[in-house]
Amino acid sequence: MTYRLILGNRLYFSWSLSAWLMVERFGLRDQVNTTILYPETEGGVAAMVADLAPAQTLPTMITPEGATLSDSMAIAEELATRHPDAGLWPADPLARGTARTLANEMHSSFRALRGGWPVNLHRSYHSVTPTGDVTVEIDRLETIWTHTRKITKAEGPWLCGPYSIADAIFAPMAVRLANYGFDIHPTTKTYVAAHLADLALRRWRAMGLAAGQSSDVFEYDGPAKPWPEAIPLVAIAVADGTPENASCPYSGDPVTHLLRLDGRTFGFCNAFCRDKTVADPAAWPAFTALL
Ligand SMILES: N[C@@H](CCC(=O)N[C@@H](CS)C(=O)NCC(=O)O)C(=O)O
Incomplete structure (x- = not known):
């Protein structure tokens, strides 16, 4: 299929x-x-x-x-x-019903935040002052996220227990809140940090950076600041060297493009595979397995 x-x-x-x-x-x-x-x-x-x-x-x-x-x-x-066994919705009925209402509220509401604070995985900005409508929506997020965690007894970082569609739908909202420097509500702060640390979200961002998809058309007109989540491993693309691996960790194809990390050289089957790894080496389990 x-x-x-x-x-x-x-x-x-x-x-x-x-x-x-x-x-x-x-x-x-x-x-x-x-x-x-x-x-x-x-x-x-x-x-x-x-x-x-x-x-x-x-x-x-x-x-x-x-x-x-x-x-x-x-x-x-x-x-x-x-794919009923894939766990897109929580298995527990209380958590599932709650996840459904959350995901659908995100999808149908929050127009001030969606319109005023565009998602940006390229850059982040110094705090902006929320408008009245944005403040109401930011408070609403804290209310529903706190309520959800309480009634589903979520212990990990995600809203309804294991990561679910509700978290996937709110991931862009977490990026928005990080983008414009908002972190005063406690549940929101922890939840936004969880999304920024999520390896899947970091892989998506790394691919966007590697593909050079930034564009002034989408950038906010204000002073930028470093991305709020530190990149834990630092690698650079290099032209020469002897790689430790003969085949690309992603495709298994022969190595043609190289990066260096901590004095060690690793190879990939094309520039994109190499550059997405350079953008955030720790986000790629197939690569970190080589380390
Ligand atoms: N209801 C749609 C909305 C999707 C949507 O608005 N996508 C934007 C990009 S993030 C888009 O395609 N905008 C172009 C347009 O609406 O013409 C969904 O949830 O998938």
């Missing part, structure tokens, strides 16, 4: 991040062919997805039978129904 998943620019397209996490976080990657539409053409997203009509937004997923799903929650529900 193979799905086609069509996504937008990794550094700025919020719902595309959520849809990708639904695949990546639940072990469905091998069943999905992903296409990233980038850069944006003059006619915007509508022109980019013209051959997917009547879909007009990203993400869009085509099922093996040819159904075109052009909405994040439709993608989430379809994947959850088709």
